[in-house]
Amino acid sequence: MKIETCYQDYEDRLEIIREINAQFPRLVDLYTQLKREARTSSKLYVVGYPRAVKEGGACGVNVLLDDQELLFANQLVDYLNRIIELSAQKAGVRYVDVTTAFNGYRLCETDGSKAAFNGLTLGDDAPFPFGPIGNESFHPNKLGHQLYRQKILEQTGNFTQAMPVANPGVQLPAENSGLALLQAPKTNRAINETVNDDTIAEDRIYPNALMA
Numbered sequence: 001m002k003i004e005t006c007y008q009d010y011e012d013r014l015e016i017i018r019e020i021n022a023q024f025p026r027l028v029d030l031y032t033q034l035k036r037e038a039r040t041s042s043k044l045y046v047v048g049y050p051r052a053v054k055e056g057g058a059c060g061v062n063v064l065l066d067d068q069e070l071l072f073a074n075q076l077v078d079y080l081n082r083i084i085e086l087s088a089q090k091a092g093v094r095y096v097d098v099t100t101a102f103n104g105y106r107l108c109e110t111d112g113s114k115a116a117f118n119g120l121t122l123g124d125d126a127p128f129p130f131g132p133i134g135n136e137s138f139h140p141n142k143l144g145h146q147l148y149r150q151k152i153l154e155q156t157g158n159f160t161q162a163m164p165v166a167n168p169g170v171q172l173p174a175e176n177s178g179l180a181l182l183q184a185p186k187t188n189r190a191i192n193e194t195v196n197d198d199t200i201a202e203d204r205i206y207p208n209a210l211m212a
Contacts (some may be wrong), residue, residue: 051078062112
């Protein structure tokens with residue numbers, strides 16, 4: 001049986017983009033509030049995500065991502081970072097770009113024992129039916145955290161960079177602006193909407209709630 005590629009269609013990816021975009025005002029409000037409540041001399045650094053996989057690389061059996069999924073994973077990280085950066089710019093705090101922190105040590109780039117990021121890992125911390133997959137799966141390991149710290153210090157000048165001026169005119173990228181993440185075939189299905197409800201622990205997906 002062939003396993004299908006995850007998020008291979010335009011509609012799947014548009015739903016993710018809209019879910020990420022919904023966090024933009026919340027992030028701006030959070031950064032603004034933290035900045036307001038901090039001492040005048042304080043600095044607030046907002047750290048992005050590193051790319052964890054190498055496109056076109058040779059993946060081990062504990063990674064199980066095809067070429068399209070490797071590309072999608074990096075495009076997703078890039079888009080997340082873009083929204084975090086725009087949120088930081090609007091609030092007037094410093095964004096820290098760590099996209100390349102794991103370069104040379106990414107999944108599908110080096111031997112698994114030398115990678116900075118765990119693939120699928122065995123463990124006893126996840127009960128059946130999801131066990132025996134450990135919670136550390138697809139998370140940075142000790143080396144990853146060391147590289148992450150190193151990149152943060154490098155990008156911030158050891159936390160000496162001054163805070164930028166807030167830019168209230170910052171806007172989200174338009175869906176029709178040629179986003180790399182949306183370069184996928186369309187199925188023309190209805191677009192689902194993810195609705196956040198603070199009274200429950202998990203998000204809920206409502207089919208056909210938002211048309212493309």
